[in-house]
Amino acid sequence: MDSAILAPIIGGVLIGLGASALMLFNGKIAGVSGIFGGLLHPKAGDFAWRAAFVAGIIVGGFVLFLLRPDMFGVGVERSLPVVVLGGLLVGFGARLGSGCTSGHGVCGIARLGPRSIVATLTFIATGAVAAFVVNQVFGGVA
């Protein structure tokens, strides 16, 4: 099979296996924004596993960046104010909406949770609006 389709499928399978393993071992939904966000306001007994999970993602990124730097990079042209705005909206929205792409988009849909299905369709729709404005109105530079 063509690696253009094989790589995303392998990636998706790994994400699914990770999410499944977190449920099997820790009994938790692998929602990265929720797990990360919980580190900002730690509760007793609920910090270490979150920190270990986040550290695993970061360390995994470092290892893979050494092996395959071509798989990383920022290939979009965005000014720093737009970058800050993007981060603000993602951080605020993920907390208000109780989840992001991993929690709602993968785990929640896999559980057929109506909230996650609605959330995923919603953020794909508004994401499409933002991408349309940036790419089609501003010519891909914002």
Add this chain to the structure above:
Amino acid sequence: MKRLIAPFLIGLIMAGGFVFAGVTKPETIVGFLDFFGAWDGSVMAVMGAAVTVTFIMFRVILRKRQQPILEAKFSIPTRRDIDWRLLAGASTFGLGWGLIGFCPGPALASLATGATELYVWFGGLLGGMYAFRGFDRWLQARGIKRERGAKSTSRQTVSASASA
């Protein structure tokens, strides 16, 4: 210690997933969301594969086991209602996601790149999360009921010893 080794190793697997999936390149996400441009459908393959594996495994795990290996109980959201917070939050998240193509997991996995944009984006992310905290408190102070979305109460648990 096992309680920490498992989530750490799982984080490594997730990072591998994000990298293979190509979502550590924000142009992949923006390409997926740009339905009116040069659409990149690879994210559909990522989500399809991830959801399929998770769908099967969650069912097997929750059917076979009364509790997770390292904890006393499964923490599973039980809400099914669609409220304004969910819609407004997902809408806001999507706008930011489509603007630059970073979401939290792949962005954490990309910290290694040292890219200025990424660290600036994380500044924004932290600001947004703290701003939500303030907003949530403001709503409560005004007597707007804290809906069951609050983490401490929304995640009722499915447990063998359902004493809670």
